[in-house]
Amino acid sequence: MEIFLQLVVSGVALGMIYATIAFGYQLTFATSRTLNFGQGEALMLGAMVGLTLVLMGVPYLLMIPFVLLFGLAQGLVVERLAVRPAMRIKSEFGWIMATIALGIIFRNMAENIWGRDDLKFPSPVSEVPLQFGAVRVLPMEIFVVIGALAMMAAVEFFNRKSIYGKAVIATSNDRDAAGLMGINTNLMISLSYAMSSMTAAFAGILVAPVTLTGATMGSVLALKAFAVAIIGGLDSALGAIVGGLLLGVIETLTGFYIATGYKDVPGLVLLLIVLALKPAGLFGKTAIKKV
């Protein structure tokens, strides 16, 4: 039982990492029906910029706003260079290749600036694990869970309460109608990309002390998070959390009870089952596409 609990706790911490990245996919999908496949690189750039600031002597908490601003700017660049041209010519798939290509460019840039070795991100909290009964947790893992939830809550609050947020939601509900109501939908799409990369950059500095920091840190995480976004549903924040926790916990449990060599398999099987039975995801709204 103790082992089971320890596995679940570790799985939850891992799952929350996936959930924060999956949340970033959802933000852009809501407004523009496009995804940023460079989400992993946005996360990596956030972590790298954060690490550079921390090494320059900026305290962790003071560094956060700078990284958020950097994420905002990076998202705007992605939207401007990779997504808008594809949307203008009404290309169905152009943005897929464009965001992937931009991601590769960002990764190569990071390799040239920061090198390719994995670096240590100094933990802002103690690295001595806390003990709850027989279960042990790193303080940073708790920090990840709280930080991720706080970030999602903040974005949801912004969307529901602020005028801009309402415009974002209106755009995501019906882009043409929102446009007719005088909402600048292009601006809203830019805004959603900026927020998406901002959440990814924040996720980067959250997870970096637990994982390692390097130019390739985002690649595997972003792929798993994409699976989480599909499992949970691309238009539900709750779906991202549940999907992330599900995948994280299943991974660690499979690793222990079946075999560590197979730990990635059940998550992918789950993905296939969801796609077959509920294509919109566990919490997704089934939309009927009229042609």
Place this chain on the structure above:
Amino acid sequence: MKSSRFVAIATAAVLATTLAAKAEDIKIGLSGPYTGGSSSMGVSMRDGARLAVEEINAAGGVDGKKLVLIERDDEAKNELGVQIAQEMINKEGVVAQLGYINTGVALAAQRFFQDAKIPVITNVATGTAITQQFKAPDYDANFVFRISAPDSIQAKMITDEAVDKRGFKKVAILADSTNYGQLGRADLEAALKAKGITPVAVEKFNIKDVDMTAQLLKAKEAGAEAILTYGIGPELAQIANGMSKLGWKVPLIGSWTLSMASFIDNAGPNSEGARMPQTFIQSPSTDKRKAFIAAYQKKYNIDRMLSPVSAAQGYDSVFLLAAAIKQAGSTDGDKIRLALENLNEKLEGVVQLYDKPFSATDHEAVTSNIPVFGEVKGGRVVYAYDDDKTASSKLPSKLKQ
């Protein structure tokens, strides 16, 4: 799609080497990963080789000719290694090839040198198969030599240390899912079997895995008294950090990669006490070693070498090749190979005293008596045993059969 800065540097480097290489210079190919996850080994190897070339040229070169290194970054990618091999042979016309950090790259690329009859001295890669690929009787002559410690020797040392010296009868193996990790795991299992021991757990992990809880809990539940590893720096660090998180501390013993800076730096205090076979430890135990370490520190302006083993073997490989060229009196590949197989000079290196390091049938310079156990202490790799430290003032030499 590199940045323009990279292109500028590359162009400058190419220009510099073309301008520097005159017709009478001796061109030596040098390739390894100078960027990427194993770059700490590649860069240290390159820097060691550069230092050796500088010293040889300052002393008048080989038979009055200067040595010139043709350096290429293989990024630890097999296909790039192949490309570079062809470039070295057909475009640069190198007389010999040094390098290779990654077993996969070595196995993919060395075939071209073998076909062109150009000798290769592998100075870091450890895969057991490397020197066996072109062995007699299938081939008339084998052009691949090695001065690093093959995995078969390392696996035996690791199990000797765990089972015989420290008395652990229940051990778990944690290996990554790459060729390196899985071939090493097979070597470890074979070495344990020879002692009549079956590991209590054999677990796998992937490159870039961030959570090792499941693997470690399995080992812990199986009652493992020590963990034997075959992986590279970043994931090894996740294992050490994961153990600290679970509040479970058993000795970590593994292949020489436990000396990688990316393991020690990322695991911090959790890396303390990890032990691994090493052919060289950054310690000035002989005059030659003292001079080498001092020159290296001065030239590259560092205190701790990123990978002392790679630096030392990179340095030695140049001197071995120079001695062979001198003895051959020629830069013909076949003559250099024959000279390496019958080297008359007793060459004092920093790893060992090269006394007939190779023969026609044996292309491994390292035998089981040469590596010692290193241990991570205070963020550095030091001698694990005082006996080895005392004995280190006398250079070891290859065992004679």
